[in-house]
Amino acid sequence: MSTNTYSLSGRKKEVSNKKLTWTEKIYLVAILKGMMVTLKHMFKKKVTISYPEKTRPFSDVYRGKHMLMRDDEGRERCTACGLCALSCPAEAISMKAAERTADEMHLYREEKYAEIYEINMLRCIFCGLCEEACPKQAIYLTKSKQIAKADISRDNFIFGKDKLVMPLEAAIENTKQQNQA
Amino acid sequence: MDKTIIIDKAVIIVVVFAVTMLMAMYATLAERKIAAWIQDRIGPNRAGKGGLLQPLADGLKLFAKEETQPNTPNKFLFKFGPFLAMTLALMTSAVIPWGDKFHLFGRDIELQAADLNVGLLYIIAVLSVGVYGIMIGAWASNNKYSLMSGIRAASQMISYEIAMGLSLIGLLLMTQTLSMREIALQQEGMNWNVFYQPVGFLIFLICSFAETNRAPFDLAECEQELIGGFHTEYSSMKMGFFLFAEYANLFISSAIISVLYFGAYNYPGMSWAVENWGVNIANVIGIFALFIKICFFIFVYMWVRWTLPRFRYDQLMNLGWKSLIPLALLNLVVTAIVILLIKN
Numbered sequence: 306m307s308t309n310t311y312s313l314s315g316r317k318k319e320v321s322n323k324k325l326t327w328t329e330k331i332y333l334v335a336i337l338k339g340m341m342v343t344l345k346h347m348f349k350k351k352v353t354i355s356y357p358e359k360t361r362p363f364s365d366v367y368r369g370k371h372m373l374m375r376d377d378e379g380r381e382r383c384t385a386c387g388l389c390a391l392s393c394p395a396e397a398i399s400m401k402a403a404e405r406t407a408d409e410m411h412l413y414r415e416e417k418y419a420e421i422y423e424i425n426m427l428r429c430i431f432c433g434l435c436e437e438a439c440p441k442q443a444i445y446l447t448k449s450k451q452i453a454k455a456d457i458s459r460d461n462f463i464f465g466k467d468k469l470v471m472p473l474e475a476a477i478e479n480t481k482q483q484n485q486a
Numbered sequence: 487m488d489k490t491i492i493i494d495k496a497v498i499i500v501v502v503f504a505v506t507m508l509m510a511m512y513a514t515l516a517e518r519k520i521a522a523w524i525q526d527r528i529g530p531n532r533a534g535k536g537g538l539l540q541p542l543a544d545g546l547k548l549f550a551k552e553e554t555q556p557n558t559p560n561k562f563l564f565k566f567g568p569f570l571a572m573t574l575a576l577m578t579s580a581v582i583p584w585g586d587k588f589h590l591f592g593r594d595i596e597l598q599a600a601d602l603n604v605g606l607l608y609i610i611a612v613l614s615v616g617v618y619g620i621m622i623g624a625w626a627s628n629n630k631y632s633l634m635s636g637i638r639a640a641s642q643m644i645s646y647e648i649a650m651g652l653s654l655i656g657l658l659l660m661t662q663t664l665s666m667r668e669i670a671l672q673q674e675g676m677n678w679n680v681f682y683q684p685v686g687f688l689i690f691l692i693c694s695f696a697e698t699n700r701a702p703f704d705l706a707e708c709e710q711e712l713i714g715g716f717h718t719e720y721s722s723m724k725m726g727f728f729l730f731a732e733y734a735n736l737f738i739s740s741a742i743i744s745v746l747y748f749g750a751y752n753y754p755g756m757s758w759a760v761e762n763w764g765v766n767i768a769n770v771i772g773i774f775a776l777f778i779k780i781c782f783f784i785f786v787y788m789w790v791r792w793t794l795p796r797f798r799y800d801q802l803m804n805l806g807w808k809s810l811i812p813l814a815l816l817n818l819v820v821t822a823i824v825i826l827l828i829k830n
Contacts, residue, residue, distance in 0.1 A: 330804075330805075330808075330809060332805070333688075336790075336793070336794060339793045339794060340789060340790065340793050342793070343524045343789065343792060343793040344789070346523070346524050346525070346526055347520070347523040347524055349526055350526075351523075351526055351527060351528050352526050352527070353527050353528040355528070355531075
C-alpha cells in the first residue's frame with residue numbers, strides 16, 4: 306500500500322480542484338447557510354461577565370490579597386520574626402520589629418510585634434509561601450476577589466498595615482462564631 | 487407659488503434630515519450590538535441604559551480629538567471629500583415618499599421633499615456620484631493605501647452600477663413610471679414589487695451592498711490590507727463624517743429598497759384603515775410600516791456584514807461582471823417577454 310492511498314487518521318482528504326457549479330458561483334446557498342448560523346448565535350447565552358459587578362467563580366485554592374490575622378482576643382498574631390520575608394521568592398515583604406510595652410498587652414499577642422509591615426503588591430506573585438512559612442499563623446492569603454486597584458503611583462501598591470491587618474469587626478465576628486460553635 | 491408649500495417642504499426637509507441623522511447615529515449602536523450578539527457578547531452597555539448614550543459618547547469623542555492633516559498639496563480637496571460624502575448620502579432622501587398624503591389644515595400634504603417625475607433616475611444618479619466623496623478624499627490624502635482604496639471603490643462602483651441599473655429597468659418595465667410616489671402607490675396592499683421581481687430584487691440588494699461599501703464588499707476600507715483605506719489619513723470629525731455618511735447611506739438605501747420592492751408605506755388593510763380611522767391615522771401607521779421595513783433591511787445589512795468575510799478582488803469582479811450582469815439581463819428579457827405576452 307503506498308502512502309498516497311493510506312491514511313492513518315482516516316480523515317485524509319484528496320484536494321480537488323473542481324470547477325464551481327453555477328449555483329455555487331453565485332454563493333447564495335452558502336451565504337444563506339452562513340446567515341442561519343449567525344442568527345442562531347444571536348440568541349445563544351452570552352459569555353461576557355460584567356466585571357466588576359459580577360466576577361468569575363474562582364477555584365477553591367485561589368490565593369488573593371494577604372491578611373494579617375488577629376487571635377480570638379483581637380490581638381495581632383504577627384511577631385515580626387521575618388520568616389515570611391525570608392521565604393518570599395519575590396522579595397516583596399519587608400518589616401520592622403518593635404517591642405511590646407506593658408500597656409500594649411491587649412494589642413499584640415507576642416512580646417515582639419511588627420511596627421511596620423509592608424508587602425509590595427507589584428512584586429508579590431501570590432505563591433502563598435509566606436503563609437506556609439509563618440510559625441504564628443499570622444499571615445494568610447484570602448479569597449478576596451478584589452485585586453489591587455489600578456493606580457499610576459508605584460507607592461500606592463506598597464500595602465502597609467492599614468490595608469493588611471484584619472479589621473477589628475471581622476475579628477469580633479470570628480470570635481462570636483467560635484464561641485457559638 | 488403658494489407660500490404654504492414652502493413651509494410644508496421646509497418642515498419635511500428638516501424632519502427628514504433630523505430623522506436620517508438620528509437613524510444613522512443609532513445605526514452605529516445597532517451595528518455594535520448586533521456584532522456583539524452574533525459573536526456571543528453583550529456589546530456596549532456602559533453609557534446610559536443598555537448603551538443608549540453610546541452614539542453621543544462616540545460623537546463627543548470624535549469632536550474632542552485632535553485634527554491632523556497630511557502634508558498634501560490638495561488641502562481643499564482633503565476637506566471636500568468628507569463634505570461630499572455626507573452631502574451625497576443625505577441628498578438621496580429628497581425623492582423618497584415617507585408616507586401618503588396627509589390631510590391637515592384643509593389641504594393635502596405630501597410626505598416627500600420633491601416628487602420628481604424622474605425620481606428613480608435621480609436616485610441612480612446620486613448613488614453613482616456617491617463614490618466621489620471617497621475617491622476625492624482618498625486621492626487628496628497623499629497616501630498610497632488611500633489611493634488604492636479610492637481606485638477600488640471607483641472600479642467596484644462602476645462594475646456594480648451596471649447590474650443595479652439593469653435590475654431597475656426590469657422594475658421600470660412593470661411600473662411604467664420613474665416617479666417614486668407612483669411606484670409606491672402602485673404597490674397598494676400586498677401588491678409589492680418583490681413578488682413580481684424577486685430576481686431583480688436580489689440583484690438590487692447585492693448591488694446596494696456594493697454601493698454602500700459594506701461587507702462583504704468593503705474592499706475600499708479593508709482594515710487588514712489598506713489600514714482603513716480612504717479614511718487612513720483622516721482624524722477627528724472629518725473621519726466622523728466619513729463613518730457617519732456610511733450609516734446615513736445605509737439608512738437611505740434601506741429606505742430605497744423598501745420603497746421600490748417592499749411596498750413603501752403600504753401595509754395590508756390600509757384602505758380599510760383609511761375608511762374607518764381616517765386618512766391621517768392610516769398614514770401614521772403607514773409611516774411606521776415603512777420604518778419597520780427600513781429597520782429590517784438595516785438589520786439585514788448588519789447581519790450580512792457580521793456573517794460574511796470580505797470578497798477577494800477577483801471574486802468581486804467575477805461576481806459583478808460574470809454573474810450579476812448576465813442574470814440582470816436575463817431578468818430584464820424575461821420580464822419584457824412576460825409583459826408583452828400579458829398585453830397581447
